[in-house]
Amino acid sequence: MDDTITILKQLLEWRSNGEGVALATVIKTWGSAPRRTGSTMCINSKMEFQGSVSGGCVETAVIEQALTVINSNQNQLLEYGVSQEQAWEVGLACGGTIEVYLQAISDQQAQQISTLIELATENESALLVVELGDKTHYDVVLASQINSCPLFDQSESELLNKSLQQDRTRVIEKNHNRYFIHPFNPQLALYIIGAVHIAQQLVPIIMSLGFNVSVVDPRAAFATKERFPDVELITRWPQQVFTELNLNHRTAVIALTHDPKFDDPALKAALRSDAFYIGALGSRKTHASRLERLSKEGIDKKQLSRIHAPIGIDIHASNPAEIAVSIAAELVQQLRKNE
Numbered sequence: 288m289d290d291t292i293t294i295l296k297q298l299l300e301w302r303s304n305g306e307g308v309a310l311a312t313v314i315k316t317w318g319s320a321p322r323r324t325g326s327t328m329c330i331n332s333k334m335e336f337q338g339s340v341s342g343g344c345v346e347t348a349v350i351e352q353a354l355t356v357i358n359s360n361q362n363q364l365l366e367y368g369v370s371q372e373q374a375w376e377v378g379l380a381c382g383g384t385i386e387v388y389l390q391a392i393s394d395q396q397a398q399q400i401s402t403l404i405e406l407a408t409e410n411e412s413a414l415l416v417v418e419l420g421d422k423t424h425y426d427v428v429l430a431s432q433i434n435s436c437p438l439f440d441q442s443e444s445e446l447l448n449k450s451l452q453q454d455r456t457r458v459i460e461k462n463h464n465r466y467f468i469h470p471f472n473p474q475l476a477l478y479i480i481g482a483v484h485i486a487q488q489l490v491p492i493i494m495s496l497g498f499n500v501s502v503v504d505p506r507a508a509f510a511t512k513e514r515f516p517d518v519e520l521i522t523r524w525p526q527q528v529f530t531e532l533n534l535n536h537r538t539a540v541i542a543l544t545h546d547p548k549f550d551d552p553a554l555k556a557a558l559r560s561d562a563f564y565i566g567a568l569g570s571r572k573t574h575a576s577r578l579e580r581l582s583k584e585g586i587d588k589k590q591l592s593r594i595h596a597p598i599g600i601d602i603h604a605s606n607p608a609e610i611a612v613s614i615a616a617e618l619v620q621q622l623r624k625n626e
Contacts, residue, residue: 291327291471292407294338295400298329298392307332307357308392311349313340314419314458314467315386322385325456325469332357340387341367352389361421362390388467390423399425403471410473410533412451417467419458438466452536473537474499475622480525480553481544482509485568488611489541490518496619503528503553504544526552534560539618541598542567551580558590564621566598566614595621 295310302308313326328338328346330353340349345367356363365387392400399415406413412430416438417423428436433447443459450457451470459466475498479486482504493500494517501519504510510520521528529552534540540557541564542550550567557565558581567577574596581591599613600620 290338291325292404294327294329295404297337299397299400299404301329301331301335302392302397309353309356309389310392311338311340311353311387311389312417312467312469313385314388314456317384330354330357341385345385345387349387349389356389356391360391362388362419362423364388364419388417388419393423396423396425399427402427407471407473412470412472414447414451415469415471417469419465419467473535475537475539476501477539477541477618478503478529478532478534478553480504480540480542480549481546482506482511482515482520483543485543485607485610485614487514488608489614490515492611492615493618494518496615498539504549524552525549525556529553529556532556534562536561536563538562539564539621540566541614541618545569545573547577547580551577551584554594555581555584555586558586558593564595564618565593566595566617568598569596571597 298308298310309330311328311330313322313324316324322339322341326338326340328336328340328349330336330350332354334350334354336346336350339346348367349365352363352365366384367387368384403413403415414428414433416426416428426438430451433451434444436444436447439447439459443461446457446459447468450468451472454470454472456470457468459468477493477498477500479489479500479502482502486502490500490502501521502510502515503521503523503525505522505524507522510522512520534557538560540553540562542553544550545568554565554567567574569577577596578591595617598617599610600616602609602613604610604613
């Protein structure tokens with residue numbers, strides 16, 4: 288989603304400078320397509336572009352077609368096959384087919400795109416509902432408005448809610464119309480408790496996955512910019528920090544210190560939230576003691592079962608870098624498990 292927001296910002300900037308602009312979006316794929324649905328690319332009348340719809344296979348054709356769309360103001364639904372040879376060039380084992388919706392951006396659509404960017408900035412979840420056709424109509428539907436959206440019935444609203452929860456696009460066909468549903472969620476966030484060696488290895492991996500990462504540790508000697516460049520450092524006690532945070536379904540919490548006075552307050556806050564992943568470093572014996580302490584704090588067994596401990600997928604990791612890989616793998620597993 289964050290790449291898409293960057294692309295949309297570029298589109299609006301070009302448009303504000305008087306350039307004609309078009310937006311290409313992958314709305315459907317078959318086979319081993321290079322890019323997932325929802326992948327976007329913006330193009331201006333100078334043939335400048337940002338983003339990708341195929342990883343390099345058909346970008347040139349899309350850019351050329353975009354000029355026609357910009358000049359005619361007539362949107363197009365395009366289908367491209369990715370050959371075996373092209374597929375290998377972008378790192379695939381076999382070819383596939385993608386359906387791309389190419390549209391000129393009107394004043395109404397530019398305003399809706401601007402609204403989406405504002406919502407993303409405010410950490411609000413929303414759906415962009417695109418009615419596919421020669422003339423495109425946009426609707427921005429907030430998460431709280433999905434069940435009352437007049438365009439869709441109850442069963443369709445359930446599909447929309449699922450799209451938002453899973454961060455997955457979909458196409459709904461209704462009354463001879465096609466609607467492309469594009470979810471826009473707040474950026475994924477990870478709070479790491481403990482500016483320890485494993486955290487140093489873990490931070491760049493998780494950031495590469497698109498997470499906003501914060502490291503919480505009141506120990507100034509540990510939480511330094513030299514040890515953790517390019518990441519937010521919060522040098523306060525977890526019990527102070529976590530009372531102020533909005534831990535939602537896009538948030539993960541990982542405790543790495545082995546020290547109850549650091550880890551336990553963060554885990555308690557996470558267990559009382561909708562955080563999608565909660566993990567804690569430590570042996571089975573250490574975790575058993577942890578569960579006993581948290582149980583005495585009033586956390587029930589069902590909630591305690593949400594803690595992944597010992598943390599990470601069992602890959603027989605033996606050093607901080609390998610442990611970091613195992614943690615990242617488990618985090619992604621939990622994020623995608625219901626898709």
